[in-house]
Amino acid sequence: MRITGVADKEPTVEFAMVDMDMGFNRYRFVADGAAWQARVTLPVCVTGSRRWLATFHIGEHIYRLPFVTTG
Numbered sequence: 001m002r003i004t005g006v007a008d009k010e011p012t013v014e015f016a017m018v019d020m021d022m023g024f025n026r027y028r029f030v031a032d033g034a035a036w037q038a039r040v041t042l043p044v045c046v047t048g049s050r051r052w053l054a055t056f057h058i059g060e061h062i063y064r065l066p067f068v069t070t071g
Helices: none
Strands: 002-004 012-017 026-028 030-032 035-037 051-058 061-068
Touching: none
Parallel strands: none
Antiparallel strands: 002 035, 012 026, 012 051, 030 035, 051 061
8 A cells, every 4th residue: 555645754544344343453654765655454354344444644634435345
């Protein structure tokens, strides 16, 4: 996962399934030239749900992005 156009130090992202606690899983981005990069691994849910919510912490801002995985 890459983020560009962010000047703040060490952005992070957390992942949660919609309506399901998946435990703590915060990933830190590391500087990669003018961008930030993180290697992310999402677990497979035993219920078969693929609906996720990514919460990005960038400086003082929090951004939430819903998405669905395919497989």
